[in-house]
Amino acid sequence: MFSSGDLEQAKTNFPEASSRDLKGKLLLPGFIDPHSHFGMMISAIGQANVAPPPAGTVTNFSDIIVALENYRDAFGIKLSEWIFAWGYDETQLAEGKHITKIELDKAFPNNPVYLQHVSGHMGVANSVALAQGGIDENTRDPIGGRIICFDDGKTPTGLVQEISMYYFAGKAIEEFQGKKAELFPKAQEHYLSFGVTRAQDGMTDLLSMAFFRSLAAEEKLDFDLVTLHGYASLKNDDLEFKTYKNGLKVQGIKLIGDGSRQGKTAYFTQPYLTSVFGCEKDCVGFPHGPQDELNRLIGLAYEKGIQIFVHGNGDAAIDMVIRAHEEESKRLGQPLDADRRPVVVHSQFVREDQLNKYRDYGMLPSFFTNHAFFWGDVHRENLEDERAFFLEPHS
Missing domain, CATH: 3.20.20.140 (Metal-dependent hydrolases)
Incomplete structure (x- = not known):
């Protein structure tokens, strides 16, 4: 903003400026985003949406499986290819707990599956994905991360937190790198649509x-x-x-x-x-x-x-x-x-x-x-x- 006040004075001060009639609409300064992950948004647009309302429609474990199946079929994902999802939030599920690799394995025994938690600080992987990430009963928690196990204390549930999820987050970046040019305009327009x-x-x-x-x-x-x-x-x-x-x-x-x-x-x-x-x-x-x-x-x-x-x-x-x-x-x-x-x-x-x-x-x-x-x-x-x-x- 260069000037405010009297219109005629502004025309005198800026004779080469173009004008636009807003026809009664209000012009506001653009919003400054203090913190988000725009790159993550680009990838998320190309993934399955397993978020709860209002960002999605998922309310229980069954909804998650259906969303993943629909995504697989819509994009023609083949056996052994990765299935990534975003928006996963156990706090909003009817079950009131995390889904585990057991439910994911039953529906997807051959595809590696990873659900990115809405926080960006954890996620849930199925058995195929865990194996590709080198996580099994003998894997110890890294410093700054946790691999959550069932009650036996050694069998991973599929929930990986903080540094333990880095392999899967990195894999998502790798998988969607070639699709960013296609997805970028949609992500940019999403931000711009909110000012x-x-x-x-x-x-x-x-x-x-x-x-x-x-x-x-x-x-x-x-x-x-x-x-x-x-x-x-x-x-x-x-x-x-x-x-x-x-x-x-x-x-x-x-x-x-x-x-x-x-x-x-x-x-x-x-x-x-x-x-x-x-x-x-x-x-x-x-x-x-x-x-x-x-x-x-x-x-x-x-x-x-x-x-x-x-x-x-x-x-x-x-x-x-x-x-x-x-x-x-x-x-x-x-x-x-x-x-x-x-x-x-x-x-x-x-x-x-x-x-x-x-x-x-x-x-x-x-x-x-x-x-x-x-x-x-x-x-x-x-x-x-x-x-x-x-x-x-x-x-």
């Missing part, structure tokens, strides 16, 4: 970045797109940060502090009130990695002057981010409130004392206000009301 004129891709892999660069070079981006990259990019100098080129900008580095609130992998100082699959007592979720590693990565970003975005939902994870910020600022001799604008992505259950430190240190939370609409009741069940009612106080 979003600057979108974010919250974790951009190298293949996706190459694709985004090709779109920018061909001037096919009808909105601005900013990308966040994994910690490996801290070691490379092949990315130019903070500069737009034909609507594309590398914004910063994305780190993961913990997981999902409704999926019960978010890291809290106080335990969940409801049972947690794969945990017997003192179930507080878990961090994505140790404190010293988070310190190292944040410190490296601060040394290079790169903006960081750290996924942090539970208050214990947020404590880790704040501690890393304090310790690395001190180590580097940098002011705690230097103009770095570190972002704690989501900050869903930030405490009041943590908000005060955000203010003092110049840290920013992102916004996820629709979370209360989809999972407000789930949070009240999983957490006591004192915590649940303090959901996203910054928004």
